[in-house]
Amino acid sequence: MLRRNAWVLALLCVVTLMACAEDVLAPLPTAALVAPTIPPSPSVVTPSHPLPTVTLSPRPSATPVATTDVPIVTFDLVLSGGTLIDGTGGPPLSNAVVAIRGDRIAAVGPAGTIPIAPGTPTRDLGGKTVLPGFINAHAHTSMLSDQALKVWTRAGITTVRDLSGPRDAIIARRNALAASADATLPRLLVAGPMVTVPGGHPIPIYGLSDSVLTVQGPDDARTKITALLDAGVDVIKIAVSGRSDVDWPELSNEEIGAITATARARDVPIAAHVDRAVALRRAVENGITDAAHMPRDRMSDELIALMVERDVALVPTIAVYEALAEERGDAAAWRRTTLPVMQSNLRRFVEAGGRLALGDDFGNPRVDLGMPWAEIDHWLDAGLAPMQIIVAATHGGAVVCNLEDQLGTIEPGKLADILVVDGDPLADIRVLERVAFVVRGGEVIPGEE
Numbered sequence: 270m271l272r273r274n275a276w277v278l279a280l281l282c283v284v285t286l287m288a289c290a291e292d293v294l295a296p297l298p299t300a301a302l303v304a305p306t307i308p309p310s311p312s313v314v315t316p317s318h319p320l321p322t323v324t325l326s327p328r329p330s331a332t333p334v335a336t337t338d339v340p341i342v343t344f345d346l347v348l349s350g351g352t353l354i355d356g357t358g359g360p361p362l363s364n365a366v367v368a369i370r371g372d373r374i375a376a377v378g379p380a381g382t383i384p385i386a387p388g389t390p391t392r393d394l395g396g397k398t399v400l401p402g403f404i405n406a407h408a409h410t411s412m413l414s415d416q417a418l419k420v421w422t423r424a425g426i427t428t429v430r431d432l433s434g435p436r437d438a439i440i441a442r443r444n445a446l447a448a449s450a451d452a453t454l455p456r457l458l459v460a461g462p463m464v465t466v467p468g469g470h471p472i473p474i475y476g477l478s479d480s481v482l483t484v485q486g487p488d489d490a491r492t493k494i495t496a497l498l499d500a501g502v503d504v505i506k507i508a509v510s511g512r513s514d515v516d517w518p519e520l521s522n523e524e525i526g527a528i529t530a531t532a533r534a535r536d537v538p539i540a541a542h543v544d545r546a547v548a549l550r551r552a553v554e555n556g557i558t559d560a561a562h563m564p565r566d567r568m569s570d571e572l573i574a575l576m577v578e579r580d581v582a583l584v585p586t587i588a589v590y591e592a593l594a595e596e597r598g599d600a601a602a603w604r605r606t607t608l609p610v611m612q613s614n615l616r617r618f619v620e621a622g623g624r625l626a627l628g629d630d631f632g633n634p635r636v637d638l639g640m641p642w643a644e645i646d647h648w649l650d651a652g653l654a655p656m657q658i659i660v661a662a663t664h665g666g667a668v669v670c671n672l673e674d675q676l677g678t679i680e681p682g683k684l685a686d687i688l689v690v691d692g693d694p695l696a697d698i699r700v701l702e703r704v705a706f707v708v709r710g711g712e713v714i715p716g717e718e
C-alpha cells in the first residue's frame with residue numbers, strides 16, 4: 270500500500286513536474302541501429318569520439334586459461350551452462366561460463382575451459398540466457414523514489430541515463446546511488462539541466478526551472494558548460510528543436526559548436542533533443558554525439574550517412590511520441606502519418622550501419638517504468654531483429670554513455686552487470702520479461718521485496 274501511494278505520487282510528479290521538460294510535445298521520427306564497431310570519423314570538426322569519463326575501479330587481470338601449469342583462480346560467483354549473448358552482436362555461445370570476481374567479470378568462455386576451484390558459488394543456468402545489463406539511454410528520474418528506481422534494475426536495466434534534472438540535486442542522487450551498498454539500485458548517469466537559449470525549448474512548455482540552463486552566445490556557452498562539467502555531469506544535454514510550427518528561438522550553430530567542443534575537450538558526450546531532421550542535421554554538423562530522439566520527419570540518406578560517418582548515435586524514443594499523441598487524443602492520426610516515417614528512418618539508419626541505443630524518455634506521461642516494451646515493439650515492427658535490439662540496449666547504450674570500456678558487453682574486465690532470463694530472447698524477445706535474476710556490480714540482487 271505504501272508502495273502504491275509512492276507510485277501515485279511519482280506519477281503525479283511526472284505529470285506536473287517538469288522532469289521531462291524536454292521532449293514533450295513534439296513527435297520525433299525514427300532512428301537507426303547499432304553497429305558495434307564503427308570507428309569515429311577523424312574528419313569531424315570536433316575531437317574524436319570515444320569519450321571516456323567515468324572513473325571506476327581498475328580492471329582485474331586477464332582470463333585464466335585451462336592449462337595444467339596455471340593455478341586455479343578463485344572467483345566469487347560462477348554462472349555456468351547458460352547461453353551467452355555478450356552484447357557485441359556476435360553469435361551466442363551455448364554452455365558458457367561467466368566467472369565474476371568482486372564487481373568485475375573475471376573470465377568468460379565455453380564450459381570446461383575455465384578452471385574453477387571446488388566450492389566456488391555456482392549457478393547452473395541450463396535453459397537460460399546470460400546478457401549484459403541493459404541501459405536506458407534516455408529517462409528522467411528526479412521524481413522517482415529509490416524504491417521506484419529498483420523497478421528498472423529488477424527488469425534487467427542496470428544503468429539509466431537521466432537527460433535533464435536540477436544539477437546539484439541530481440548529481441547528489443547519482444553519487445548517493447553509486448555509494449549505496451544496495452545493488453538493487455541502478456547506476457545513474459546525469460546531464461543536469463537541459464541547455465537552451467532564452468525562450469527556447471523546453472521553456473515554452475514547462476517554463477523556467479533549475480532543470481533548464483540558458484546560454485547567450487558562444488562565450489557564455491563555454492563558461493556555463495565548463496561550470497556544468499566542473500560540477501561533474503556525465504553528459505551535456507542540449508535542445509535543438511527544428512520545429513517550424515512554432516516560433517521558438519534555438520541555439521545557433523556557433524553556440525552548439527562551442528558547447529560540443531567544450532564538452533568533448535573533457536571527454537563528455539553531448540546528447541541533443543531534436544524534433545525535426547533539420548535540427549538533427551545542425552546538431553550533427555556541430556558536434557553532438559547522440560540524438561536523444563528520432564526526428565518526426567524524414568531523415569535524408571545523406572543525413573544518415575553523415576551520422577554513420579561521425580558515429581553519432583540515435584536514441585529513437587518513438588514510443589514517447591505515441592504516448593504524447595495518445596495524451597492529445599490524436600494517436601490514430603499519428604500512427605497513420607508519423608509512425609511510418611519514423612520506422613522508415615529507423616530501418617534506413619540501421620541498414621546504413623548507424624549506432625542505436627535504447628531509451629524511452631521515462632518521465633513523460635504514459636511511459637511505464639521498467640523494460641521499455643513499447644519502444645521495443647516499435648523497433649520490431651520496423652523490422653529489427655532481437656539481436657539488433659539487444660546490442661542497442663547494451664553495447665549501444667554503453668557507447669552513448671561513454672562507458673564502453675566498463676559496461677555494455679560481457680567480457681573480462683568489465684563491470685559485472687548481467688541479466689539472466691529464462692529462455693531464448695533471440696527466438697522471442699518477450700523472453701526478456703522472464704527475468705531469472707540480475708547481477709549488478711557483481712552482486713546478485715534480491716528478489717521482489
Ligand SMILES: [Zn+2]
Binds near residue numbers: 289292407
Ligand atoms: Zn527526455
